[in-house]
Structures are given as structure tokens and as C-alpha cells.
Amino acid sequence: MxxxxxxxxxxxxxxxxxxxxxxxxxxxxxxxxxxxxxxxxxxxxxxxxxxxxxxxxxxxxxxxxxxxxxxxxxxxxxxxxxxxxxxxxxxxxxxxxxxxxxxxxxxxxxxxxxxxxxxxxxxxxxxDHQHGAALLRALYAQNRITLALHDTELTTVQTNATPNALDGRPVQPGTRLADVLCAEDAESIEAVLRHVLETGVPVLGRSQHVSWRHHPVPRHALSLSAFRLQDARGRPAGVAALYTDDTDQLRARRQLDLSREVAERVGGSLDVVRTAQELADVLLPAFGDCAAVDLAQPVLDGDEPVARLGGGDLHLRTAALAPASAVWPPGIRRGNPVPPLTDHPLLRRFQHGETVVYGRDDFIALIGGPQPAGRLLPHGTHAVMVAPLHARGLTLGAIVVWRTGPSEPFTDDEVALMRQIASRGALAIDNARRYTREHRAAMALQQRLLPPATTDTPAAETAGTYLPTGRGAGTRGDWYDAIPLPSLRLALVAGDVIGHGLPASATMGRLRAAIQTLADLELEPDELLTRIADLVQCLAAEAPPGDHDVMGATCLYAVYDPVTRRCAMASAGHPPPVLVRPDGRAEGVDIAPGPPLAVCGMPYETTTIDLEPGSVLALYTDGLVHQGAHDRGDGLQLLTDALATSCRPDRALDGTGRAILDKLVDEVPRDDATLLLARTRAVPANDTARRQIPADPAAVAGARAWAARQLTAWGLDDLLFPTELIVSELVTNAIRYGRPPAELRLIRHHVLVCEVTDSNSAGPRLRRARTTDEGGRGLFLVARLAERWGCRHGQNHKTIWTEQPIACAH
Missing domain, CATH: 3.30.450.20 (PAS domain)
Incomplete structure (x- = not known):
């Protein structure tokens, strides 16, 4: 061939x-x-x-x-x-x-x-035929994959779908998707299959949510893959579709996402109610249609709840509700108490730490009848899940989730997940509760350690305002003080301790007590701060090893004398005060700041300024000028402007201070803010008298006679005898033991002040003289005649002073 x-x-x-x-x-x-x-x-x-x-x-x-x-x-x-x-x-x-x-x-x-x-x-x-047939048999044998072969009209030609795989009804050849799925879902999938048939472009892993036609609840998550079928000549012959039920995987993924979201969103605040609201918000819509968090009343107060079993009043209050737009039944409102419950097995399980699921009938039995239950069940409720907030063996409260309308009942997996969420939420709420307790204790200690909000002294009237931080750190040890000193003078203090909470409050209390003690010694401002810096070093040495570097403080100390109308001040790393003059002009005081009190060995410098009567001196902490986006310079300018506007003679200082803090401090302050306002006064010139003392013993008689004449002119004849003795003893000591020049000064106010100043810095010492001693009885006599006496030291001089009460102060 x-x-x-x-x-x-x-x-x-x-x-x-x-x-x-x-x-x-x-x-x-x-x-x-x-x-x-x-x-x-x-x-x-x-x-x-x-x-x-x-x-x-x-x-x-x-x-x-x-x-x-x-x-x-x-x-x-x-x-x-x-x-x-x-x-x-x-x-x-x-x-x-x-x-x-x-x-x-x-x-x-x-x-x-x-x-x-x-x-x-x-x-x-x-x-190809053998392998294709084997592949087809393998696919048909899968119970997790539904295979459907559709002709060019998208009619089902062959499928391995079983009644259990879909909605309990067998799928016969010749059926359409609309015979199995809800109309909307069938139309959506057929549009995808028709596109594959027309273009030949396959679809892989398309997510599709569907509901069976005869069982619309629940909805299922399917993963759809489809490709075009061709005959031996390459002509379109139909579509092969593979459906994988991803409902379980999607639920697991959503649960994992929810767990992560709870970890990220719940617990960032140390406020109990805010933490409860975060917990309620994060549960929707993953867990239900409505959610509430109920907390024991002691938890809201920062205390531990009382363990309780059985029915009755559980002393719970609704702390949080979600969503905010929900129409709640009349019995559910924020702050409302949870009504008493009957003793029920499900309640006992909850009180033993189990998460329980109530049907509507169970809840009606628990609450005591349909009528009270209707006041507590959102409309359409068919299932309620209640999870205890259990921490450290205590039930802090409960999470309540309602499902309403056409939704699924709660599953065992969801109950297990809710246990995990409730455990994490309980820890967050317990942390917030413990912070609340510590914060309130620190606040109580802080308030007890602070002086009265207002004082009224011959030198000035003062008003102090303290606003604690709104952040999680609690109080930070800011303080202010107004300390009356001898000779009608007044010390003003503002300070800020490093750290927060109870340790900062305790340190602040120790510093305030030390400053009051040293102020009573009448030290110059720079000398006082030097000694306080030494004390802070001692406190740092006593602190635990990890706290050495965070022990410290800043402080401003000022002393105002209403007689001389001068104010001496020194700063240890503290912002300068602001002076508002009587005419309304406000400006920062130019003061040389020294190092903070944690630093020893560095000098402080005293600055002295003159103050007119009616001036307002404002001392503050940096929390007032370092708020929000403002740096310290901008904040100081804002404070200066606010003081110039608000400090009017006809306005009370305490109201002025509160108004300034409300204006300048953020809604949630990042730091404590303290403001001390002092409106100065002056002793009239005709209420003071002074006389130079020559270095001659004969000058004692002249000083005594001069003092007697001055008291008579002031109408203080009842104080003549003790005052003459006091003047005689003090002037004698100045001439005998002091150095010239020396001066005698009398000041009349609510007390009579007698001062003798000389140029010898050595101070006198009170002692009890023996019978054979010729001297040593002068100061003892002065101490018995005067109500108070003391000695203050200045640069190259000292002043011995006494105070006697005036029976009817003018």
C-alpha cells in the first residue's frame, strides 16, 4: 500500500x-x-x-x-x-x-x-478519561465539598449533594439553584456561573453567604469555585461548581478576631464604668443584638463585692448598655439596680462561676413572672446568655447578651468563647476597681495633706485649687501651701513631686511638713530650699532601689512681708509665678530657677520684688501650663492672659481659681494642676514705728520710754508693763551681745509685734538660770510675758521678735 x-x-x-x-x-x-x-x-x-x-x-x-x-x-x-x-x-x-x-x-x-x-x-x-473518572468519583465521595455539574442552562445535571449537606431535602437532577436556595442568593450565584460559562474565566474561592430556601435561618458561608466545561471540540458544555461550607471556619475566624478585639479595646481605661462600656460595645454584633454589663455596687465604689448565693437582691447595677441606639425596655437603664431574682438552678450555676444560657421561659421563671420579665427583656428576645465576671474568687458582676428576632440560638462554642471574654473582662474591671480604690485613697490622703482652700491673714488672702489627673496614673503629689509667719509675714509654697499615687502623696506630705518646720525657723528662701534638697536626698536613699532615680520634686518658696511690702522668693526647678498688678496688668516674674530638689550641692538664688497692696501673686504647677498641644511657653501665656482677665478686685479668689482651671485644663487632664492665688495686703504706715538703738547701755531707758509713748498713742495702755519689760530685756541683749547697728520696731495689728534687730548673726538660747548665776534670766522672762517669741536670721543680722495679743484689735 x-x-x-x-x-x-x-x-x-x-x-x-x-x-x-x-x-x-x-x-x-x-x-x-x-x-x-x-x-x-x-x-x-x-x-x-x-x-x-x-x-x-x-x-x-x-x-x-x-x-x-x-x-x-x-x-x-x-x-x-x-x-x-x-x-x-x-x-x-x-x-x-x-x-x-x-x-x-x-x-x-x-x-x-x-x-x-x-x-x-x-x-x-x-x-485523561481514567484520571477524570477517578477524580470525579473522588469528588463525589467528599462530604465536605458539594460538587454540582450544570448544563448551559444552569440546570443541575449531576451533584453529590445529600439531604444533610443542604436543607434536609435531596437535590434531584433537573433542579435549579432557586429550588434549593433563597431567591436572592440563587440569583447571585447564577450570575457568577453565567459569567464563567460565557467568558471561560474560572472563579476560585469566592465567598458567598446563602440561606436555604426552606430554612432561611441560619445563613451559611460558602466558598464557591467554578470553571467552564467543554466538549471534545472545545465548545462550552456547562459549568462545574464546587461549594465548600466555610461556616465553621468563618465562625472560628470571627471568634479569634473577637478575642483579639477584646484584648485591644477592653482594659485601656482604668475607669470602671468606661471599662464596662468597652466590654459591652465589643460584643456586638458578634454575640447578639443587645448587651449589658451589670456590676456590684461595691465594685463601682472601688471595694470588693460580698459573696452571695441564692436568689434575692444581688446588689447589681447596670453599668453599660450597647448599642446606644437600641430601644430598651423600661426596666433597663444605666445606673438602675438589677431587680431581685428568685432562687433558680441557673442562677446558682451563674453564682458558682458558670456561663449560662436562658430561654425566654427560663428567664420568666427566674424573674418571677411574665409582667416583670417584660420590663427586662428587649423586644423579640428568644435567648439570653449571662456570663459572670469572676476574678480572684469574687463575682464582680455579669455580662448579659440578648438575641432577638430571626437569629440562631447560642452554641456551645459561643458559650466557651464568652467564658474567655468574661475572664479577660473581669480582670480589666478588677484592675479598674483596684485603681479606683487606690486613686480614692490617694485623693483622700492628698486632700487631707493639703491646707484649707482659703486663708485670710494680715499679709494676704489666699485661695488654692487642686485638680487631680484624669489619666490612669492617679494623683501626682502636687501641693500648695500658705504658712503664716511671725511679724505678720506669709510664706507661699507650690510644689510638684515626681511619681504618682500613694507614694507621691506620702512624699508630698513629708515635704510639706518639713517646709512648714523650716519656715517656722524663718530661713531665707534660698537657705530653706537647700535644706529641703538635703531632705529629698535622704528620702531617695530610703526608697527601694528601683525608685532612687524617680525620687524628687520641684518647689517655689516665697515670703511676703506686709510691712515692707516686699516678697522674697526662690525656685527649685519650678515654673516662675505670675504677678497681676492692681491695674490688671499681668506678667511673669523674672526669677532665676535653681535645680530640682533631687539635686544637692547646687546653690539657689533669692529674688526680691516689691508688691503693691491688691496685687495677686499666682503660684502653680506645670500641669496647668502644659496641657494638650500647648508647650510650656504657650501655656504660660494662656495662664497670664486668663489671670489678667479674671483677677478683678470685686471677684472672690476661690471662684477665680476654679474658673481658670476649668478654662485651661483639658477634660481629661494629663497631669495634676494646682493654682494658688494670693491677694496682698499692707500694714498701714501709722501702725509701725521704729527707733535706732545706739551701742550704749544707757539707751535701754530711752528705748523703754519711747515704746511706752508709742503704745499710749495707739491706745494699748494695758500692754505697757509687759512691753516695757520685753523691750528692756531685748535691747539690753542687743547692746551687750550684739553688734551695731541695732533697731527696735513695733508693729500693731491683731497682735503687738516687738522686734529688735542687730548685726550679730549668733542667735540667743533660752536656758534656766541657776541661783548663783548673775544673768540668763532675760529670755526666760520674755518667754513668760509674750505669747510667742523667736529669732530669725538674715544675711549678717538677726531679729528677736515677740508677739502679744491685743484684746480689742482695731
Whole structure:
């Protein structure tokens, strides 16, 4: 058959290489079925089908009557009869183009005839068919994957969907998606399948939420993958769709996300009610339609709740509700007490720390009837989950979640997750509760350690205002003080301790007591701060090792003398005061700040300024000028402007201070803020008198007579005798033991002040004289005659002073 060996069509290259499984002239063969041929008993071709022509390229008239071995690329040497043809096997057939085709064949005898039917298919097609059939069987066997084959009209041709896989109803061939799914969901999926059928672009892992037509609740999460089916000639034949139920995976992912969100959002605040609200907000909509957090009344106060079992009044109050837009029943309001409950097994389980789920009937039984339950159940409630907020063996409160309308009941997985959330929420609320207790204790200590808010002294009227921080750190040890001193003078103090909480309050109390003690010694401001800095160093040495570096404070100490109308001040790292003059002008005082009190060995400098009567001196801490986005410079300017506007003579200082803090301090202050306002006064010139004392013992009599005349002029004749004795003793000591120059000064106010100043800095010492001593009784006598006496030291001088009460102060 030479024409069978070299009969390639025109344009086909001779000697083309053998390519197994290729069709005519190298094109991939397309077969709707196997190639078929009929052989007689001698192996001669007597029948030839169209598919055989597609397989080999030979027409029927070219092979009829020819031995079949001429079509075989490697024929046997002996003539091949039909009886010698094996029933199955593989062989290489010649192609009309000169190539070969590797085929698998099967032979069978035609019934009632001596002829044999030979069926052949290319080996790759056979493998595709076998593997495809195996793959299809494997997919149909999967119970987690639903496979559906749809024709070009998107009718279901074949599926492995079982009644349990969908909505309990079997899916029969010939059905549409709308017969199984809700209409809206079916339309959505069919749109996706139609696009795949028209374009041939597959869809992989598309998330689709669906509801079964006969069971619309609950909704399921499906992952849809779809690809177009084609026949052997590449024509669209339908769509294969694979559906994977991702509901469990999606629920697990949402639960994981919810756990992470609880960790991120709950517990950032140290306010109990705010923490409860964060917990209620984070539960929706993942857990239900409405949520509430009820807390024991002691928890809201910062105390530990009382353990209780059984029904009755649980002393719970609703602390948080979510969502804010919900229409709540009349019995549920923020701050409302939870009504008494009957003794119920589910309540007992809750009180033992279990998370419980109530049906509507259970809740009605627990609350004592339909009518009271109606006041506590949101409309449409069908399930309630209650989780105890349990920490350290104490039930702090409860989380309550309601599900209303067409929603699913609570699952065991959700109950387990709620236990975890409640545990984390309980820790956050307990932390906030313990902070509340510590904060209130620190605030109580701070308030007890601070002086009265207002004072009224001959030197000035004062008003102090203290605003604690709104952040989690609690009080920070800011303080102010107004300390009356001898000779009608007044010390003003503002300070800020490093740290916060009870330790800062305790340190502040120790510093305030030390400053009051040293102020009574009448030290100069720079000397007083030097000694306080030494004390802070001692406190730091006593502190635990980890707290050495955070022990310290800043302080401003000022002393105002209403007689001289001068104010001396020194700063230990503290911001300068602001002076508001009587005409309303306000300005910062130019003062040289020294180092903070934690630093020893560095000098402080005293600054002295003159103050007119009616001036307002404002001392403050940096929490007042360092708020929000303002730096300290801008904050000081804002404070200066506010003082200039608010400090009017006709306005009370305490109201002025509160108004300034309300204006300048953030709603949630980042630091404590303290403001001390002092409106100065002056002792009239006709209420003071002074006399120089010469260094002559004879001057004692003259000083005594001068003092008597001055007291008579002031109408203080009842004080003549003790005052003459006091003047005599003090002037004698100044002449005998002091150094010139010396001066005697009398001041009249609510007390009579007698002062003797000399240039000897050595102070006197009170002692009890023996019988044989010639001296040593003067100061003892002065101490018995005066109500108070003391000595203050200045630079190169000292002053001995006494005070006597005036019976009817003018």
C-alpha cells in the first residue's frame, strides 16, 4: 500500500516526527468517542468509521480490503489474521501525514459473524478519561465539598449533594439553584456561573453567604469555585461548581478576631464604668443584638463585692448598655439596680462561676413572672446568655447578651468563647476597681495633706485649687501651701513631686511638713530650699532601689512681708509665678530657677520684688501650663492672659481659681494642676514705728520710754508693763551681745509685734538660770510675758521678735 505510506495532504512536510496523541498534521485530535474498525477473519479491513479516519487520517476507500497490519508502524513478520489479534493492547498506528499515533485498543467478535470489531483511542485520551473518572468519583465521595455539574442552562445535571449537606431535602437532577436556595442568593450565584460559562474565566474561592430556601435561618458561608466545561471540540458544555461550607471556619475566624478585639479595646481605661462600656460595645454584633454589663455596687465604689448565693437582691447595677441606639425596655437603664431574682438552678450555676444560657421561659421563671420579665427583656428576645465576671474568687458582676428576632440560638462554642471574654473582662474591671480604690485613697490622703482652700491673714488672702489627673496614673503629689509667719509675714509654697499615687502623696506630705518646720525657723528662701534638697536626698536613699532615680520634686518658696511690702522668693526647678498688678496688668516674674530638689550641692538664688497692696501673686504647677498641644511657653501665656482677665478686685479668689482651671485644663487632664492665688495686703504706715538703738547701755531707758509713748498713742495702755519689760530685756541683749547697728520696731495689728534687730548673726538660747548665776534670766522672762517669741536670721543680722495679743484689735 504505497499510497498509504506517503499520502500526506499538500503542504504537510514529509518525514514529520512521531508525536504520540496528535491528530491530523500535528493538530490535537478531538474525539467524541473511540475510533472503530471491522476486520474479517484474515485481518482485512472491511469496515471503517469516521472516528477512525479522524484518528489515522485515512479515508475508508483507502483502507477497505487492506490488511490491518499495513496500518501498524511495527507490523509482525507473519501475516496477521483476526484470530491472532489480541483482545486488548497498545500499538502504534501510521498516520496519513507520516507520523504515528500511540493507541490502546480492544477487540470483540461481532455476534453471528466471523468479523471482529476493533475499538481504539489515543493513549493520552484514555489516561485523561481514567484520571477524570477517578477524580470525579473522588469528588463525589467528599462530604465536605458539594460538587454540582450544570448544563448551559444552569440546570443541575449531576451533584453529590445529600439531604444533610443542604436543607434536609435531596437535590434531584433537573433542579435549579432557586429550588434549593433563597431567591436572592440563587440569583447571585447564577450570575457568577453565567459569567464563567460565557467568558471561560474560572472563579476560585469566592465567598458567598446563602440561606436555604426552606430554612432561611441560619445563613451559611460558602466558598464557591467554578470553571467552564467543554466538549471534545472545545465548545462550552456547562459549568462545574464546587461549594465548600466555610461556616465553621468563618465562625472560628470571627471568634479569634473577637478575642483579639477584646484584648485591644477592653482594659485601656482604668475607669470602671468606661471599662464596662468597652466590654459591652465589643460584643456586638458578634454575640447578639443587645448587651449589658451589670456590676456590684461595691465594685463601682472601688471595694470588693460580698459573696452571695441564692436568689434575692444581688446588689447589681447596670453599668453599660450597647448599642446606644437600641430601644430598651423600661426596666433597663444605666445606673438602675438589677431587680431581685428568685432562687433558680441557673442562677446558682451563674453564682458558682458558670456561663449560662436562658430561654425566654427560663428567664420568666427566674424573674418571677411574665409582667416583670417584660420590663427586662428587649423586644423579640428568644435567648439570653449571662456570663459572670469572676476574678480572684469574687463575682464582680455579669455580662448579659440578648438575641432577638430571626437569629440562631447560642452554641456551645459561643458559650466557651464568652467564658474567655468574661475572664479577660473581669480582670480589666478588677484592675479598674483596684485603681479606683487606690486613686480614692490617694485623693483622700492628698486632700487631707493639703491646707484649707482659703486663708485670710494680715499679709494676704489666699485661695488654692487642686485638680487631680484624669489619666490612669492617679494623683501626682502636687501641693500648695500658705504658712503664716511671725511679724505678720506669709510664706507661699507650690510644689510638684515626681511619681504618682500613694507614694507621691506620702512624699508630698513629708515635704510639706518639713517646709512648714523650716519656715517656722524663718530661713531665707534660698537657705530653706537647700535644706529641703538635703531632705529629698535622704528620702531617695530610703526608697527601694528601683525608685532612687524617680525620687524628687520641684518647689517655689516665697515670703511676703506686709510691712515692707516686699516678697522674697526662690525656685527649685519650678515654673516662675505670675504677678497681676492692681491695674490688671499681668506678667511673669523674672526669677532665676535653681535645680530640682533631687539635686544637692547646687546653690539657689533669692529674688526680691516689691508688691503693691491688691496685687495677686499666682503660684502653680506645670500641669496647668502644659496641657494638650500647648508647650510650656504657650501655656504660660494662656495662664497670664486668663489671670489678667479674671483677677478683678470685686471677684472672690476661690471662684477665680476654679474658673481658670476649668478654662485651661483639658477634660481629661494629663497631669495634676494646682493654682494658688494670693491677694496682698499692707500694714498701714501709722501702725509701725521704729527707733535706732545706739551701742550704749544707757539707751535701754530711752528705748523703754519711747515704746511706752508709742503704745499710749495707739491706745494699748494695758500692754505697757509687759512691753516695757520685753523691750528692756531685748535691747539690753542687743547692746551687750550684739553688734551695731541695732533697731527696735513695733508693729500693731491683731497682735503687738516687738522686734529688735542687730548685726550679730549668733542667735540667743533660752536656758534656766541657776541661783548663783548673775544673768540668763532675760529670755526666760520674755518667754513668760509674750505669747510667742523667736529669732530669725538674715544675711549678717538677726531679729528677736515677740508677739502679744491685743484684746480689742482695731
Amino acid at each position: 504505497p499510497h498509504m505510506e506517503n499520502a500526506c495532504p499538500a503542504g504537510t512536510p514529509q518525514g514529520a516526527t512521531s508525536i504520540s496523541g496528535v491528530g491530523q498534521c500535528g493538530r490535537p485530535p478531538g474525539f467524541d468517542g473511540p475510533a472503530a474498525a471491522v476486520l474479517d477473519d484474515r485481518g482485512t479491513v472491511v469496515g471503517w468509521t469516521g472516528t477512525a479516519q479522524e484518528l489515522t487520517g485515512f479515508r475508508a476507500d483507502e483502507v477497505h480490503g487492506r490488511p490491518v497490519q499495513e496500518l501498524v508502524a511495527d507490523p509482525p513478520h507473519d501475516p496477521l489474521g483476526a484470530a491472532q489479534v489480541p483482545s486488548t493492547g497498545r500499538v502504534r498506528l501510521r498516520h496519513r501525514c507520516g507520523t504515528t499515533v500511540d493507541v490502546a485498543f480492544r477487540t470483540t467478535r461481532v455476534s453471528g459473524s466471523a468479523h471482529f470489531l476493533v475499538l481504539a483511542t489515543p493513549v493520552p485520551h484514555l489516561f
